[in-house]
Amino acid sequence: MSTITQAAAPPAKRKKNALSDGQGQLAALLLSPTMLVLGVVVIIPVFLSIRESLFFKSDAPDPNTGMVVSSEQFVGLGNYLNAFNSATADTVAGVWGTMPRLTNAFLNNMWFTVVCVALETVLGVAMALIMAKAFRGQGIVRAAILVPWAIPTIVSAMMWKLIFDADGVANKIIGTKILWLQDNAWSQLAIIIADVWKTAPFIGLMALAGLQTIDTQVYEAAKVDGASAWRQFTQITLPLMKPALVVAVLFRTLSTMAIFELPYGMMGLNKYSVDTLSTFAFVEARATRYGPAAAYSVLLFLLVAVVAFLFIKLLGADVIGDEEVKAVAAQKKRRRLAAKAAAHGQPAASVGGGGVITTTSGEGQQ
């Protein structure tokens, strides 16, 4: 037993990953500018943000001199806890009742994300189905569908501000006198409409791209087997469209969670029915209360991370999409299983197989 392990161990140690056949240095050279820039503009700020969120800047007068002294003191998780605690935080009355402003912003965030993404996905898939059935005019529709995507969000916010004005065309068409922009539940609806308008077509594009990868023969086979249109949709279209759709929906979800321009442009800051974590953190940062601002933005960041993780684990969103990375992961898993088997005294027959690389990345990929 021991002789077998000794014989198998040295090659595994000399070359832990057989894929890195001397290209590592070149890759490091080529990737360093990108990673350096990302390090400076993303990684360092995020760490600064986390550090910042643990401090609080106080402008208390010095007890000896009476002068106002700005000092930063370490408060640990104080910025986070105080903001959720209605005893220490300012409470506001949005559409969810009276509560700390952060809780209110958090609820708005979740509400916007769930409603907008659900509507966008349903509308987007419907658009994709219509476009896929189209005989002619696809070019016009494709150009039209890119218009909402291309308009800068802040410009579309101003546009919807005009449409939803009390004397605007929205009220004229539906014959009402709703105050859409006056910080109430209607304002939330206005934001949702503006967001869905801008991004449902984008999801439609992604879903159409997914649809077009489906072989029409699959549908013909289903027809021969007597599958109804609805069954074809749920059993063929949706599952085969899913990989493309899930990635698009993931990115939409994350950017809806960071929604800023629409509330800012349509209603302005400090409007509690449309206040989000982004706008709240922005208000605090503008007032140079960096500690709380950083805490709220870090909360949003954690939220985004959790949602992205859930999407990847539960819905299998394949955001990386690299065959080689997948193969390496699979290989590691096989090795682990083999090592486990060996530890349990099983014959080590499968250990040798663990080192075989099955990927064809770079060679056979089209």
Added chain:
Amino acid sequence: MSTPGTQLTPAYSTSQDEVAALNKPVRDARFWVTAVLSVLGMAAIVIYCLLPFYWMIVSSLRLPTMGMSNDFLPNPPSTENFIAVFSPVNNFGRALLNSVIVSSVTTVLTLLFGILGAYSLARLRFRGKGVILAIIIGTSMFPGITLLVPLLKMFTGSYGWFPNWMNTYQALILPSLSFGLPLCVWNLTAYFRQLPVELEHSAMVDGCTPAQAFRQIIMPLAAPGVFTTAILVFIAVWNEFMIANTFGTTKAMMTAPVAVNQFTGSLGFNTPFGTIMAAGVLITVPLLIMVLLFQRRIIGGLTAGSLK
């Protein structure tokens, strides 16, 4: 569908004529219903996408005094709003120039760094590739505000070890790289992966160094992908608001989207909607021209990441 009996007929008894008849598209009532529904559906999509934008154009073509009019056609049509946009008070020309500078420089920098990174991610084998891909994609998922708060503190000189960068071009360009670069690398990696690796192999067999193979074989083939990526990054930076609104606050350093937003306060309580819409149209038109010209490429680029 309409001839279920024929399908069961044994193949040897089907004559050429019958085969031709079966292959001919069936134009029964069902066909026409589908056709009409599909045209209606397409029309609905086009109206959905264009109607709010139409309202923006119509509102920009009214007289400045008729900003709140709800007529579906400008009556009388006027270009005064467009002239008002460029009145010296608004400083909109400078804002457009700033937008062009920030978007172009960011796009060029992004491509410079991104092409190299994307190529090595698509082609080279090295350890830690999964981690690097995850970092790059992870950074593109970051909420802008998480970066904005510390950057604001940095750029206002609060840290001491960092110079005051407020209202400088670098303060607008560097943070834009945070979303431009991941977008670029992500798109180009997908594009490079599609190119057959045999091209480089045969070039190297013919005596090219890897660098030569990249320059002389891959870059010309990748030009369409690079071009598409450039358009996508340019549009993303052009449309960016939060960073520009925070770091470019003086009239001399505002980008066009920020300037449009600032029109609000300039005339007291009466929001100059006509002028704002005219400026909005002006900001959007360059993008729409790009979209119309390069429609297929843009759609290809947008969907490349999700389809691989």
